[in-house]
Amino acid sequence: MLKKTFKSIDRIFLVVEEWSLFSATCVALLTAMVNVILRKTTNEYSLYWSDEVVRKVIYFSTYIGCVAAIRSRSLIRIDALPQMFPVLQKPLSQLAHLAVLLFAACMVYVGGQMTIMMYQDQYALTPTLQIPEWCFYAVLPLMGLMMFFRTLITMYEEWTGNNDITGGK
Structure with missing residues (x-):
């Protein structure tokens, strides 16, 4: 039952990660390519907002990329x-996982508080596109949960020795 639930969550997260990262990129x-082409081919046209879009995509892909890194076991x-003392590999791995769980819980709490704060501030808008900032802050608790x-x-x-849910190492 637990394995089936985890497999379902994994599939949903995989779709969200891959498509959101692909779309954002x-x-x-x-946006950047069109802006460069416009700048180089004309002297009067430019997308003044392209830098902001690229910055927001980097912000988004950094946080959602952390979730993808956990799946592929590529998190730093x-x-x-553990290489010097192989007997410490499992305990240190579990300690690292506990640290990630703590970080994720902090991201949910602090990110949620920041999202609410930005939502309540009617003047918290991006400089050029005038998109409410809370939309971008909402990535933090979402990333924390994921x-x-x-x-x-x-x-x-790792506990069960069964890596067929995520296809991990």
Whole structure:
């Protein structure tokens, strides 16, 4: 039952991660490319808002990319000690997972508070596009929740020795 639930969550997260990252990157790439073409071919036309779009996409892809990194087990960690002392590999791995769970919980709480604060501030808009900032801050608690569940799935796979949910190492 737990394995089936984790597999469902994994599939949903995978679709959200891949398509949102793909879409956001395409938007940033096309916006930047059109702006460069306009700047180089004309002297009078430019997309004054393209830099803001690229900045927001980098912000978004950094946070959602953290979730994808957990799935592929590519999240940064110190691995020298487990290589020197293989007996410490499992305990240190679990300690790293607990640290990620704590970070994810902080992101949900603090990110949620920041999102609410930005939502209540009617003047908190992006400089050029005038999009409410809370839309971008909402990525923080979303990323925290996704990281939390991805880490739980990874911990479950390591505990059971069964890596067929995410296809991990």
